[in-house]
Amino acid sequence: MKLKLCTLLAILGLASGATPAADIEGIARACNSCHGTGGVSVGLSMPSIAGLSESYLKNIMMEWKSGTRASANMTRLIKGYTDEEIAGVAAYYAKQPWKAQPQSAPADLLVKAKEATERCETCHGATGGQPDDADTPMLAGQWSRYLELELVKYRDEGFQMTHKKMIKNARKLEEGDVATAAKFYGAQSK
Amino acid sequence: MSKINRRDFIKIAAAASSVAALSFPSIARAGAKAKVVVIGGGYGGATAAKYVKMLDGNIDVTLIEPNPIYISCPLSNEVVVGHRDIGTLSIGYDGLKTRGVKILHDYVTGVDRARKVVNTQGGKTLPYDALVMSPGVEFRYVGIEGYNESMINDIPHAWKAGPQTLLLKKQLEAMPDGGKFVIVVPKGPFRCPPGPYERASLVANYFKHHGKTKSKVIILDANDSHSKKGLFNQAWAKMYGWEKEGLGTNGMIEWVKGAEGGAVTKLDAKTKTVSSDFIDVKADVLNIIPPHKAGKIAADTGLTGKEGNNFEQGWCKVEPMTMASALDPNVYVVGDACVAGEMALYGNPNAAFDMPKSAHIGMAQAKVAAAAIVAKVNGLPPPDPIYANTCFSIVGDNYGFSVAHLYRVQGGTFKYIKEGSGVSPMAMPDKSPVPDIYRKLEAEYADGWLRNVMADAFV
Numbered sequence: 044m045k046l047k048l049c050t051l052l053a054i055l056g057l058a059s060g061a062t063p064a065a066d067i068e069g070i071a072r073a074c075n076s077c078h079g080t081g082g083v084s085v086g087l088s089m090p091s092i093a094g095l096s097e098s099y100l101k102n103i104m105m106e107w108k109s110g111t112r113a114s115a116n117m118t119r120l121i122k123g124y125t126d127e128e129i130a131g132v133a134a135y136y137a138k139q140p141w142k143a144q145p146q147s148a149p150a151d152l153l154v155k156a157k158e159a160t161e162r163c164e165t166c167h168g169a170t171g172g173q174p175d176d177a178d179t180p181m182l183a184g185q186w187s188r189y190l191e192l193e194l195v196k197y198r199d200e201g202f203q204m205t206h207k208k209m210i211k212n213a214r215k216l217e218e219g220d221v222a223t224a225a226k227f228y229g230a231q232s233k
Numbered sequence: 234m235s236k237i238n239r240r241d242f243i244k245i246a247a248a249a250s251s252v253a254a255l256s257f258p259s260i261a262r263a264g265a266k267a268k269v270v271v272i273g274g275g276y277g278g279a280t281a282a283k284y285v286k287m288l289d290g291n292i293d294v295t296l297i298e299p300n301p302i303y304i305s306c307p308l309s310n311e312v313v314v315g316h317r318d319i320g321t322l323s324i325g326y327d328g329l330k331t332r333g334v335k336i337l338h339d340y341v342t343g344v345d346r347a348r349k350v351v352n353t354q355g356g357k358t359l360p361y362d363a364l365v366m367s368p369g370v371e372f373r374y375v376g377i378e379g380y381n382e383s384m385i386n387d388i389p390h391a392w393k394a395g396p397q398t399l400l401l402k403k404q405l406e407a408m409p410d411g412g413k414f415v416i417v418v419p420k421g422p423f424r425c426p427p428g429p430y431e432r433a434s435l436v437a438n439y440f441k442h443h444g445k446t447k448s449k450v451i452i453l454d455a456n457d458s459h460s461k462k463g464l465f466n467q468a469w470a471k472m473y474g475w476e477k478e479g480l481g482t483n484g485m486i487e488w489v490k491g492a493e494g495g496a497v498t499k500l501d502a503k504t505k506t507v508s509s510d511f512i513d514v515k516a517d518v519l520n521i522i523p524p525h526k527a528g529k530i531a532a533d534t535g536l537t538g539k540e541g542n543n544f545e546q547g548w549c550k551v552e553p554m555t556m557a558s559a560l561d562p563n564v565y566v567v568g569d570a571c572v573a574g575e576m577a578l579y580g581n582p583n584a585a586f587d588m589p590k591s592a593h594i595g596m597a598q599a600k601v602a603a604a605a606i607v608a609k610v611n612g613l614p615p616p617d618p619i620y621a622n623t624c625f626s627i628v629g630d631n632y633g634f635s636v637a638h639l640y641r642v643q644g645g646t647f648k649y650i651k652e653g654s655g656v657s658p659m660a661m662p663d664k665s666p667v668p669d670i671y672r673k674l675e676a677e678y679a680d681g682w683l684r685n686v687m688a689d690a691f692v
């Protein structure tokens with residue numbers, strides 16, 4: 044029963060003791076408006092963030108906050124949160140279950156994509172579902188429209204991204220393969 | 234969370250904590266199921282109902298809304314110009330039902346705050362421990378001589394999405410090239426501060442795509458400035474030949490501010506001519522957005538008032554920590570009906586810091602209210618609130634931008650957090666133009682945002 048009390052206290056962001064710690068759950072509820080309830084997006088251009096690795100989530104938000112990484116939206120709003128709050132929401136969303144949303148794609152596209160994404164396998168795994176380290180995000184079952192827009196960002200020299208190897212790899216894709224690769228990963232269930 | 238046994242919980246909380254006194258007296262006494270009633274199934278009300286239920290499944294939640302289908306105003310300007318089907322903006326209440334929220338399709342005619350009961354048109358009486366009020370806005374058909382509510386089937390406002398939106402679309406489509414599409418903007422606060430200018434942009438975009446390039450969009454604005462003005466002007470210059478403020482310019486969009494004749498005071502409905510002290514404009518399509526006040530039931534319930542600045546215009550003042558009405562701790566007012574912080578009036582030097590009337594902030598308020606209610610039901614103090622907003626505007630093909638607002642509560646008052654707020658950039662830090670990709674991304678994100686807010690509120 045004690046556990047239950049703790050659960051409610053935590054959900055309401057009250058489990059802080061003497062110092063009023065940031066209400067992490069309350070902050071996460073605010074993120075839900077754009078990223079979906081519990082961080083599971085239903086908007087094709089918006090990423091699901093539930094179940095991504097804690098270090099990826101934290102790192103990307105801290106890069107936005109410090110200004111080293113560009114974003115059309117996130118840079119502006121994330122600056123309003125303290126480092127502790129960012130670490131807190133990163134930990135929170137990392138604990139939520141990842142929900143793959145496999146989107147259908149034509150069989151010939153999937154075949155073609157296999158070839159186009161060969162060089163991506165070492166880091167993302169064959170389906171984008173086996174990231175090789177905690178700083179590599181899940182691609183399998185992420186929204187393909189979102190993934191395509193991300194690839195466009197990595198490929199655009201005017202858009203400041205940070206991960207050199209990923210930038211290089213994205214720019215090696217043939218123009219016509221960008222959407223193909225995105226659809227391929229979006230179609231995977233794991 | 235759903236597994237929490239409230240009764241055990243209350244016992245522990247009551248025994249272990251001195252904050253038990255914060256609970257609603259009737260619940261703490263009887264250990265009965267707490268009752269939350271929500272008035273209005275728009276973005277604010279639906280979100281409040283859902284999040285109360287999600288946070289504590291043992292609370293009995295009833296949402297009262299007359300319409301079986303809700304139609305989203307956000308992105309309804311895209312419907313006007315044929316970029317979006319209104320079906321994508323329509324949603325029912327089955328998602329909330331599945332979550333265990335009771336849905337009553339009825340209209341609230343009165344609230345007896347002393348007895349804590351809600352009365353409906355259908356003759357139902359519902360008791361509540363906490364009431365959430367999210368009735369949105371009511372229009373005030375005043376201030377323009379010759380204009381009244383009976384005219385909206387000829388002179389649509391399209392400021393509540395649905396048939397009005399489709400009517401404006403039809404009128405736009407029927408307008409001949411060389412015509413004038415006139416938007417009359419009321420004095421703020423009105424819902425969706427960038428909305429009229431987004432509409433103007435998309436109508437100009439429609440003219441471009443439909444070979445009606447001799448047509449004009451004229452905005453007659455009762456205010457002297459508007460939301461995201463720099464960004465709109467920049468976009469209009471890029472896409473629609475915008476030159477400068479005032480009537481008679483060469484661009485497709487003309488904007489007349491209040492001080493220079495934009496504040497319309499007279500209508501000749503027969504000729505669709507609107508006038509102010511300085512100018513007369515004859516419209517081919519006339520879109521008058523009337524001034525607003527809080528939804529009728531808020532005033533009928535005595536939650537709006539005359540005391541102080543924030544009350545004068547018929548809005549509900551709230552407690553920053555909880556969104557409870559300043560006049561009744563058991564009634565929480567969220568969404569367009571409340572005024573949080575200063576009045577959002579352009580011309581007010583603090584205007585940029587006021588909470589706008591948007592779906593996004595209405596949902597943020599609803600989540601704060603839900604958490605405060607669940608805490609109170611369980612004898613706990615309210616958690617620290619956070620209020621975040623983003624309003625996207627789509628202004629052309631692959632061209633969007635946004636404004637973000639963040640508020641916290643400090644020292645018992647709303648505090649605008651500059652660091653987590655602001656508009657999309659006008660230029661890069663080195664003064665170079667913003668690359669097109671930024672505008673394209675935000676146009677894309679607007680659609681993703683819409684689908685997520687609809688689901689986060691109604692599913």
Ligand SMILES: Cc1cc2nc3c(=O)[nH]c(=O)nc-3n(C[C@H](O)[C@H](O)[C@H](O)COP(=O)(O)OP(=O)(O)OC[C@H]3O[C@@H](n4cnc5c(N)ncnc54)[C@H](O)[C@@H]3O)c2cc1C
Binds near residue numbers: 307391393592
């Ligand atoms: C053209 C336009 C574009 C917009 N674009 C955006 C945007 O891009 N982003 C954004 O965040 N916001 C936008 N908005 C603003 C947004 O629509 C509102 O801020 C939002 O709908 C407010 O939610 P609400 O719950 O307060 O009110 P509403 O959504 O209006 O809902 C109120 C509900 O209460 C019900 N009701 C009223 N009285 C009673 C009663 N007595 N009993 C029972 N039910 C009752 C009504 O039927 C209604 O369903 C836009 C608005 C317009 C007009």
